[in-house]
Amino acid sequence: MTTRYGRWCLGAAVALVAMGGQTEETETHTPIASRWNYNEHLFPIFRDNCGSCHRDGGIGPMSLVSYQSAYPWAQSIREEVLGLRMPPWKAEDGFGDFRNGHALPAAEMDMILEWSSGGYPQGPRTLRPEPPGAPDEWPLGPPDLEIEMPEPFTLDTGTNELVRYFVLPTGTTGELFVTGADVMPGAGAVVRDVALYVDDTGTARALDAEDDGPGFGEVEGRDFPTTAPLALWSPGRQSVRQEDAARRLPAGADIVARVHYKKTWITEYQEFVDQSRIGLYVGDESDRAVESMLLSSPERTGELTLTFSRDVAEDVSALAILPEVSIETRDVQVVAVTPTGTRVPMLFLREPDTAWPTRYWFDAPIDLPAGSTIEVNAILHPGADHMPVRSLFGADSSAPIRLVLDYAAGAGAAAE
Ligand code: HEC
Structure with a gap:
């Protein structure tokens, strides 16, 4: 019984694909052997699992949220997904549950594999989806305290990867209870990850003053307190705002942002100017x-x-x-x-x-x-x-x- 049902399913799928093949001109001679097409099935998977990085102006080297830019990568997508390198979320689902991301679900992985090795059909043109843009609003809502890097920083054409620290004075007069922190990258194509630290010792300010240009570089042996970053941000990870637990932020403390810049082969030799912003969410004294x-x-x-x-x-x-x-x-x-x-x-x-x-x-x-x-x-x-x-x-x-x-x-x- 299962076999018959299975066959029927398969037959229907082949018919659908054949119909798709008549109306679509894919620029390839690979025979279409995928039940799933881009416009209807793959686009939402790519948008939700890859699109925060693989979109125009994103940190990924190519967009996966438009068919024209995604399909030439079918083979590479297959390899990266099979090798568990993409999406870069390493925690196995079901062994601990997490609120800021997830592994690629097995069913969606299967669809990607079938599509990429089965001729990567585009699907009906009438269903062509609209690629999403960069988010222009804070995903957690307007922050209680928004601070911008005091000066723009230029990542020059010759530098492909760099870690730089920036001091963002909070100017607060009382202790704050931080329940969440988020980052809006200035140059989204090169800001890989940002760690935020709290410094009320003035060490980071002193390092900043010694270094020419905005911020300062990695300095061996001369540290400011880095235990327990206040936040760790990267594209594609949802930031978290807690309900009733908070980190203490002493009055007048600085936030130090450790920004990791990295270019891909597509952005290599380009110049970028970054002035990222951070947003802090504040609770009250009763928070644990x-x-x-x-x-x-x-x-x-x-x-x-x-x-x-x-x-x-x-x-x-x-x-x-x-x-x-x-x-x-x-x-x-x-x-x-x-x-x-x-x-x-x-x-x-x-x-x-x-x-x-x-x-x-x-x-x-x-x-x-x-x-x-x-x-x-x-x-x-x-x-x-x-x-x-x-x-x-x-x-x-x-x-x-x-x-x-x-x-x-x-x-x-x-x-x-
Ligand atoms: C957190 C950001 C992020 C997410 C999410 C992400 N990628 Fe990537 N991807 C990158 C970056 C950045 C690179 C460039 C390689 C590098 O620098 O690590 C890359 C590289 C790739 C490559 C190799 C491109 C090449 O140059 O050969 C493929 C294919 C790819 N990603 C597919 C995917 C797919 C499919 C998904 C979703 C299922 C996905 N990625 C999710 C950031 C991301």
């Missing part, structure tokens, strides 16, 4: 304080695995996890074990890389009683080298794997 704990792996031995753990001394609600991997790793698994032995899945990363730093926000906070243990198990690729890279959250870079766990102290999770 968000804090962070650091977990660092031991140095690598000859083994293919790295295992480490950390005990949780008080009751906490875990809010988010920000992993950093500076060694070629097959996967990283993070599990919390409660005092009664219950294992709570937190994060499973497949083929993580350093190119796309991401803070993974749990869909709902995870309550961990005092006496719980956070266990990390990583499997490394044979022959993998540890390349110590500067940590986004001030971790010792001699540890090949480290992560920071953000939590609110006390039991009873921050309600959604």
Whole structure:
């Protein structure tokens, strides 16, 4: 019975495709063997999973939200999607749930694979979709405090990749409780990721004053406090605003934005001028304080695995996890074990890389009683080298794997 039904389905699909073939002129001789066409089926997938980066003026090297610019990439799309390199969201769905992104769902991956190897049909022209533009409004609503980089910064033609720090004075006179932070990139085609830090020590200002031009570069050994970034932004990740948990922002503190610029082969040798803006969302004093704990792996031995753990001394609600991997790793698994032995899945990363730093926000906070243990198990690729890279959250870079766990102290999770 299933076979008959299956055959009927297939027959119908072939007929549809044949009809599509008559009305469409695809510029290719690949026979159409895909049930899915761009205008009806692939466009929404590309728009929702790829379009925040792969659109005109976006960080991706080509747009995938118009057929004309997407179909020449069919083969490459297939390889990147199969290799789990695109979209660059590394957390496995179903092992921990996250509110700021998701892996490509299996059904949608299948459609992409069938379309890209099946002649990538365009579909009925009458259904041609309108490519979305860059968002011009703050996705989380108008921020309570909006601050712009004090001066524009020019990324010159000869520089392909650069990290630069900018000081954004808040000018606040009282303590604030920050429930969320977001970034509106000035030059969206080259702003890869932005980490925001709070500095009330004046260190970043002093570094800025010493350096010619807007902002300052990476400085060895002369640091401002970078533990627990206030926010970590990149295109395609939804920023998060919490309901009743907040980070303290001392009066008059500076926000330091660490902006990672990177060009692709399409933007290489172009000049860009960036003046990004940040938006802060503010709660009140009754919000629970968000804090962070650091977990660092031991140095690598000859083994293919790295295992480490950390005990949780008080009751906490875990809010988010920000992993950093500076060694070629097959996967990283993070599990919390409660005092009664219950294992709570937190994060499973497949083929993580350093190119796309991401803070993974749990869909709902995870309550961990005092006496719980956070266990990390990583499997490394044979022959993998540890390349110590500067940590986004001030971790010792001699540890090949480290992560920071953000939590609110006390039991009873921050309600959604
Ligand atoms: C967070 C931003 C982002 C998202 C989301 C994203 N990409 Fe990409 N993609 C990039 C960037 C940037 C590059 C250029 C390579 C690099 O610098 O890492 C790239 C490269 C590619 C390439 C290789 C192009 C080449 O130059 O060979 C393909 C194919 C691709 N992406 C497909 C996709 C598909 C399909 C999706 C969605 C399912 C997707 N990407 C989602 C940012 C993104």
